[in-house]
Amino acid sequence: MISQLSWKIGGQQGEGVESTDRIFSTALNRLGYYLYGYRHFSSRIKGGHTNNKIRISTKPMRAISDDLDILVAFDQETIDLNAYELRTGGVVVADAKFNPTLPEGIDARLFPVPITSIAEDLGTSLMKNMVASGASWALLGLPLEVFNKAVEEEFGRKGPAIVEKNVEAVKRGADFVLELAGGPLEDFRLEEADGKQKLFTIGNENIGLGCVAAGARLMAAYPITPASEIMEYLIKKLPKFGGTVVQTEDEIAAVTMAIGANYAGVRTLTASAGPGLALMMEAIGLAGMTETPLVIVDTQRGGPSTGLPTKQEQSDLNAMVYGTHGEIPKVVIAPASIEDCFYDTIEAFNVAEQYQVPVIIMTDLQLSLGKQSCEALDYDQIKIERGKLVKDAPPLEDNKLFKRYEFTEDGISPRVLPGEKYGLHHVTGVEHDQEGRPSENSVNRLKMMDKRLNKLNNLYIRDGLRIDAPHETPDLLIVGMGSTGGTIDEARLRLEKDGLSTNHITVRQIHPFPTEQLTPYLEKAKQVLVIENNATAQLASQIKMHAGYGEKIRNLLKYDGNPFLPSDVYKACKELN
Amino acid sequence: MATFKDFRNNVKPNWCPGCGDFSIQAAIQRAAANVGLEPESLAVISGIGCSGRISGYINAYGLHGIHGRALPIAQGVKLANRELTVIASGGDGDGFAIGMGHTVHAIRRNLDITYIVMDNQIYGLTKGQTSPRSAEGFKTKSTPEGSIESTLSPLEIAMSAGATFVAQSFSSDLKQLTSLIEAGLNHKGFSLINVFSPCVTFNKVNTYDWFKENIVNLEQFPDYDSSNRVAAMNKIMETNGLLTGLIYQNKERKPYEELVSGFRPEGLANQDIQLSREDFEKLVAEFK
Incomplete structure (x- = not known):
């Protein structure tokens, strides 16, 4: 047997x-x-x-x-x-x-x-x-x-x-x-x-289910591999809850429509892959500047340009972290399992509203499309947190506007939705004052930039790092993201049999980078191997830039369009030791 | 009941003295009051350019977005809360150059939005370059020998894209403009109102006097039937697009919101979003 x-x-x-x-x-x-x-x-x-x-x-x-x-x-x-x-x-x-x-x-x-x-x-x-x-x-x-x-x-x-x-x-x-x-x-x-x-599903459908559970009621999207299943799932489900999916003329329309709908108070997402994400960049800046919640899913596939549109890759990390001109706060969350696809989607909507920022959910083709068994999903873990959303705001003195961008201790301002009687304010991508009026005043500019950029200082999502560290000082710390976790763990079993001790950390909060949480593990490992499906070691670069330890870090990169096999990981680890 | 004064705020527009956009702002404020809106029930979504600033000059909810994208943002707002009245606005560069793709598809989609284009046939805020609306031969900083591209006809494009409401006006004719905006606000579906709004600084050809001499008011044709699509297209072509009034209205076609399956009359933003355990279990069971 x-x-x-x-x-x-x-x-x-x-x-x-x-x-x-x-x-x-x-x-x-x-x-x-x-x-x-x-x-x-x-x-x-x-x-x-x-x-x-x-x-x-x-x-x-x-x-x-x-x-x-x-x-x-x-x-x-x-x-x-x-x-x-x-x-x-x-x-x-x-x-x-x-x-x-x-x-x-x-x-x-x-x-x-x-x-x-x-x-x-x-x-x-x-x-x-x-x-x-x-x-x-x-x-x-x-x-x-x-x-x-x-x-x-x-x-x-x-x-x-x-x-x-x-x-x-x-x-x-x-x-x-x-x-x-x-x-x-x-x-x-x-x-x-x-x-x-068991539940038997794909990451994209679990993201779709996560959207419904999170209370998302609108989606605006343009078809693309390997993201389309999300819109196909939601167009079947959302009408039952009063919502809908709009297939737009392009990804720019998709993301700006989502921004408009979020501004008006409905949790709305768009989903795409690299080419679509590239088109969304200017609008992501608008969401950041106007502090409008926004959720975008990027199901990564082989790039650049049309690249390998039906193949595995994890090469949009830099685009997600750095994309858009100027400087805005932004969150990038990378689900690392089929279950994460569900729970992280709910968290993405919460984070977007609590911090009033764009949140990108990063998956890869294998996680989005690989059909697999999924543990039971827990209804009781569905929590909807809308942050500083104000309903029935009190009247304002002297016909003043609502301070939508009020300076507060945590940098997050109260938010009202259009339709609110005493909530009138202006929203603009131009630098603005606390009421949203355009302002070029340099003192205001500095305060507003700092307010926005410091909002995420304390953000650490659920399992921002997924840590499997049975060894105090392992021979090797393996770091990965996205769909590679199972492959790494299977290789580790073989390595343990060979007497090589390994810890495994999956980075799930890609941005802002969880430097403080990761550092102790980097410190204690004799060597670190960062595994990713791209050619330029984008995750490893984040680690080196934020935490250092460049002398310990080695890369295992695969960008031929195929996911890693356990033997790829096993061999790379053996070669290091 | 709000009056037009309730739609005014204390912000001084940064438009040049004499700019056509001032009257468009006034016409929007008057029309909003005339159709019985309250400031909090109106959202003005604008693009980028001189005209794009308009959302900051009207006392209502306003969003000044990115260049060319006023329409998708406005459609998102309307989908999220159909109880709001949504006006989208911007210039001819915003709507007919960088945002042309969205304009055509917003027309096809036919959400209940009023789109007011402040058409000055030139790029003003960037200090005088050609626009898709500039006449052939028009000399600008970017076309020193005169524009060699054909002039875009937004009215013909709107008609061929299946528009349900097409109107055009002139910023000097405040009375006509106000009544057309009212008609647009009352129209159930997407309304395009293109407004000639002379740029007194950079466009020395299409001036107030030039428009007065060249435009034809549809009132001159008592037999004109604005529900006739062929007649509308003919009239646009006959006048080379230099006509004002309600050119076409289709009152039969339902707006997008009424055609979306399961879409409720109340604003989606005001609905409870908590998923029941029972619905959750049903959805999960589909994955077995």
Whole structure:
């Protein structure tokens, strides 16, 4: 019995790769397995190789595996491109239609199954996905009735005839492969899972759910990979709560519309990736200058320019931290798990309103799109904090304006919403006085700049650093961000077995940088390895600039479009020691 | 009931003496009072340029944003609180150059906003460069040999983008301008009011006298039907865009707010945002 395995399905884009993966993993989720998915796809709709890989495990496992146990191939290209990943004794289930062959030197078992012809016999080649997933399921020796239940749910609304056909397709795929293999593969038999169905979702949907929970009721956005799922989720949900999503003409309209809506009192977000974030920069400055709350999600992908639009990267950090002209207070929060995507979104809206600043939620493609198991989300942790929002302000003397930008001890001023009887004030991106009137007075200018820039002095978000530090003075401190945490932890297990002690810190509050909290860990580590998906070591630069310790810091960088594998991290750590 | 004086504040505009923008400011204040608004129920959202300062000169809620983006900001305000009356305003550079993309799409979207463009056919605040509204051959600091680009017709563009309210006026005609702004405020949907507002400092061609000689008031055509889209387009072309009055109004099309599924008549900003445990559980269950 084994506790985890990796399965991959590949073919031409638009050929049913996504749906095969969906049905197969939904059924596994029902049995209580922990799942972690990775989508390899291209910026086109039909054609071109695409594949989805899932890690299946009886314990939480948040990394793509180094190797592959089962490859399901709709075409020869899938085998040629992915067979090198197969472990010795791995399995390939391939459509017999193209007379599949294994590349030379690959030690794996090949099971040609007439996937297309079984589907066509049943009426449509569209059912290839059912034949392929049924065959995979059967090889693992998993209970067919659970799979059929998943099929029933997928197709139930299309009527019993369709369900029956699909169930039949699954059965024929399963029967054929079992005959060929002489029964389920004993060496691939998974230990039983805990039977508790997990949440199974992607980061973008958890961000969407976080928005609804946070009370966000409007979103303005322009479609872009890999952010669009957030708007697609919210356009389905927000109308039920009186809100909506506006698909704008561009990202400049999206962010400025969000600023207008936040100014008028509705928690509103926009979401994009690097190219859209670049277009938003001037407006982010407006939000900072006018102290208007704003939440932006940047789902990072490969840059620069159009770059690698469907691939993993973490290279917008500098743009998020430094982007916009002039100097404003700004917060950058980086969720580091699927659960964080939910909780951090709520916190982002709270921070935006409490400090009256723009907040950027930084994810990366793997965290945004990789479908994975998610721990139960806790309703009781949803707290809405709106900061110094004033309702029913008292009348003002002598027709004066409301001091929207009043100098206060913490630099945060009371805020009223348009519509408030005694709240009239002006808002402008021009430097202004306490009532919001344009002012070039140099004394006022200094006070206003200091007021804004000091607002975040004491900000430290929930788990601003996520610290896993079992060792007082570790051989190595590994620092990462975003989706890389699970990969790092998996490598650490191997390193510990080799006798190398490691601590792991995930930086979740990217800006303002939590220097004070991080310093003691840097101090005590013999060496520090900063791991990030970019070419210029942007996170490491932040650490060196704010905390120092440059002499101890080494980099592991990956910018080929692929997420880190545990073996990448393991090797880099071994080389250091 | 508020009077036009309630929409005045004590801020002295930084416009040049004689600037057309003064009358537009006065017309907005009068129209706001005439349609029964209170200062706190009005939000004026403006862009950047001489005209963009207008949101600071009206006693109401005002937001002076960034260049070219008054309209998306204004649409955000309206979506967040449809109980507010929202006026967006700016110059011809703001609306028809840097912000043209937003103008066309705001027209298509048709939220209930009144957009007043203070059109002086030149860039004033940057001290005299050409605008998309400048005539061909117009000499400016950036076109010393005269503009070689064609003049943009915002009225034709608005019509082809599906505008539901298109009007044009002249800042000297305070009476007509006020009544057109009132009509725009009363219109359910997006209203574009382009106003010729002479720049006395940098535009020595399109002067008050020039407009008086060249513009045609639609009142001269008693049979003109402002609900006829073809007639409107023809009239704009016949007059080379130099006409004033209510050019087109479509009272049938519903504004965006009324077409959004689930959108309630009360301002969204005033609704309770706490998610119930029951709704939360339902949403989470979809991830199983």
